[in-house]
Amino acid sequence: NSDLTRSxxxxxLLAPISPFDKKCGRENWTVAFAPDGSYFAWSQGHRIVKLVPWSQCLNNFSLHGTKNVANLNNSRLPRQDSDGGQKNKPREHIIDCGDIVWSLAFGSSVPEKQSRCVNIEWHRFKFGQDQLLLATGLSNGRVKIWDVYTEKLLLNLMDHAEVVRDLTFAPDGSLILVSSSRDKTLRVWDLKDDGNMIKVLRGHTNWVFGCAFSPDSSVLCSVGASKAVVAAILV
Structure with a gap:
C-alpha cells in the first residue's frame, strides 16, 4: 500500500518514572482515541492514565518535529468551568485509577460511524450532564468508568477475578461495554443501566486477550491464549 510506505x-510521548510501584516503570500498556478526536489517552505503566487534547498534541509535534514531547504541562489548557466558556473544552489532565491499567476505551452514545464524518455535530452521552466516558481495565479485575471532563468516577464494575486485558464499546452508540479478562471470560455491561452486567461469555479455555464488535454490533469476536477465535451473537 502506497499510503503505508509514505507513513x-x-x-x-514519554511516560514519567512511576512514583507508585518500583516494579513498574515507563511501560505504556495501552492507548485510545476519543471517537470525536478530542482526546488521546494512554496508560503509563502504573495506575495513571494521561489524557491530552489531540489537537494540542499535534501542535506540539509540529513545533518540535519528531523530538520527544515528555510533558505538555506548560501549554495546559484552563480548567473547565461548568458555568463558563471552558465547559467541556478538552484539557490535559491525569486520572489515578488506583491500580495498574491494562486497557482503555472511550464511550459515547453517538455511533462511531457518524464521528468519522466531517462537520457533524457531536452529542455526548448525557448522564446528568454532557459527558465523554473513559473505561479503564485494571490489574485487580475491576473496570472503572470515568467522566473524562470532570475526572469523576462514575461506575466501579467488580465481577472479574483477574486482569482485564481489553475493553471495547459497541460501535452503535448503545454504551454496551465488553471486557476481556485473564479469568477466561468476557463480560457484557450496559452503562445506560447503571453498569448492569447483562451477560457472561465463557467460550474460552484460557486467558482472553481481546475482542472486537462487528460493524452492526450484533457479533462479538474474541481471541485468547487458547489459539482460537470465539464468536458470539449478542442480539
Missing part, C-alpha cells in the same frame, strides 16, 4: 513518525 512517518510525527513525535513521541
Amino acid at each position: 512517518r513518525t510525527i513525535g513521541e
